[in-house]
Amino acid sequence: MPSRALLAVLTLVVAVAGCDRIGDWMIARTLRRVDHAILESPDLTVVLCGTGSPIADRTRAGACTAVIAGGQLILVDVGPGSWETVDLANLPTEALSAILLTHFHSDHIGDLGEAVTQSWIAGRSRPLDVYGPPGTSEVVTGFRLAYTADVGYRILHHGEQYMPRAAAIPVAHDVPLGDDPAASAVVFDRNGLKVTMFRVDHRPVEPAVGYRFDYAGRSVVVSGDTKRSASLIQHAQGADLLIHEALQPAMMARVSGVARGLGRDRLAKMAGDTIGYHTSPADAATVARDARVHHLVLTHLVPPPNNFLTRRLFTRGMGGIFSGETTLGEDGMRFTLAPKS
Ligand SMILES: [Zn+2]
Ligand SMILES: [Zn+2]
Numbered sequence: 001m002p003s004r005a006l007l008a009v010l011t012l013v014v015a016v017a018g019c020d021r022i023g024d025w026m027i028a029r030t031l032r033r034v035d036h037a038i039l040e041s042p043d044l045t046v047v048l049c050g051t052g053s054p055i056a057d058r059t060r061a062g063a064c065t066a067v068i069a070g071g072q073l074i075l076v077d078v079g080p081g082s083w084e085t086v087d088l089a090n091l092p093t094e095a096l097s098a099i100l101l102t103h104f105h106s107d108h109i110g111d112l113g114e115a116v117t118q119s120w121i122a123g124r125s126r127p128l129d130v131y132g133p134p135g136t137s138e139v140v141t142g143f144r145l146a147y148t149a150d151v152g153y154r155i156l157h158h159g160e161q162y163m164p165r166a167a168a169i170p171v172a173h174d175v176p177l178g179d180d181p182a183a184s185a186v187v188f189d190r191n192g193l194k195v196t197m198f199r200v201d202h203r204p205v206e207p208a209v210g211y212r213f214d215y216a217g218r219s220v221v222v223s224g225d226t227k228r229s230a231s232l233i234q235h236a237q238g239a240d241l242l243i244h245e246a247l248q249p250a251m252m253a254r255v256s257g258v259a260r261g262l263g264r265d266r267l268a269k270m271a272g273d274t275i276g277y278h279t280s281p282a283d284a285a286t287v288a289r290d291a292r293v294h295h296l297v298l299t300h301l302v303p304p305p306n307n308f309l310t311r312r313l314f315t316r317g318m319g320g321i322f323s324g325e326t327t328l329g330e331d332g333m334r335f336t337l338a339p340k341s
Helices: 002-032 036-040 082-088 112-122 136-146 148-158 230-235 249-261 265-277 281-290 308-314
Strands: 044-050 064-069 072-076 096-100 129-132 171-174 184-190 193-199 209-215 218-222 241-247 295-302 325-328 334-337
Touching: 044 082, 044 218, 044 241, 044 295, 064 082, 064 209, 064 218, 082 112, 096 112, 112 136, 112 148, 129 136, 136 148, 136 171, 193 230, 209 230, 230 281, 241 281, 249 265, 249 308, 281 295
Parallel strands: 072 096, 096 129, 129 171, 218 241, 241 295, 295 325
Antiparallel strands: 044 064, 044 334, 064 072, 184 193, 193 209, 209 218
């Protein structure tokens, strides 16, 4: 018996030691997953980090699109839950160089504090630039104040050598825009990447903007929230990739109708009110056609189409309008555009 007990103990020790080694291997594998090489890539890369809307959805974070080019990682909007998706996409978060806001609805700015804080923890050593239309500085100031105590805790805990205070403070840039409904402004032109902001139509929300990225002969346009917009068609001309918001009006009208039938009048009104200031999938297809883009990617999907039936209903009416490729966006999707000679 003693030898049997000893054998059992030895077996347990070997098993635990083995588990430790397997555990170490799994941790190392996870840590190695971060794609630092993407910063050296000659490509223009887009990762969807939030294809959802204010409607709760386990598979879709709030609005967020990552653009990687010229050694820069840029996020367009940082909706609730999107930072986790950025991290899960294995993007090099310490290299986050700018955040671009399209407008100030909560589903586009909710994770601003997380993006600033978590990229600082990951090793970002310079202040983070946050660009947007006029009003951006007010939003950034609010988040900065809300995170004042957190910044202090982390510096005390890890030391300023690792957590430089200057890098914890986001720097707001209000980009002035003219009153013209098709007004545009160059946000920056750096390392070959030119970023242009342009007005879109999300009234009563004003200002609301979209962004165009040009790099190495390739181009990507992010619509922001908008109705069918002539300005967007103008500024998206010839783009390789158009990331366009979409709301399916027939589905939302049914949501509103069913809610009213159940006596949920408030929900019925809210659902009905959303229809007027977004773009239907069919209209997004006409925008893609009129702008002569190559690939249309739908995002900010309302309501979220998460099974075969709802995907069919969502895209109803799009057929025969746009002859290029169309993709219904999902969180984590990646698009790579090689340089055009
Ligand atoms: Zn909005
Ligand atoms: Zn939105």
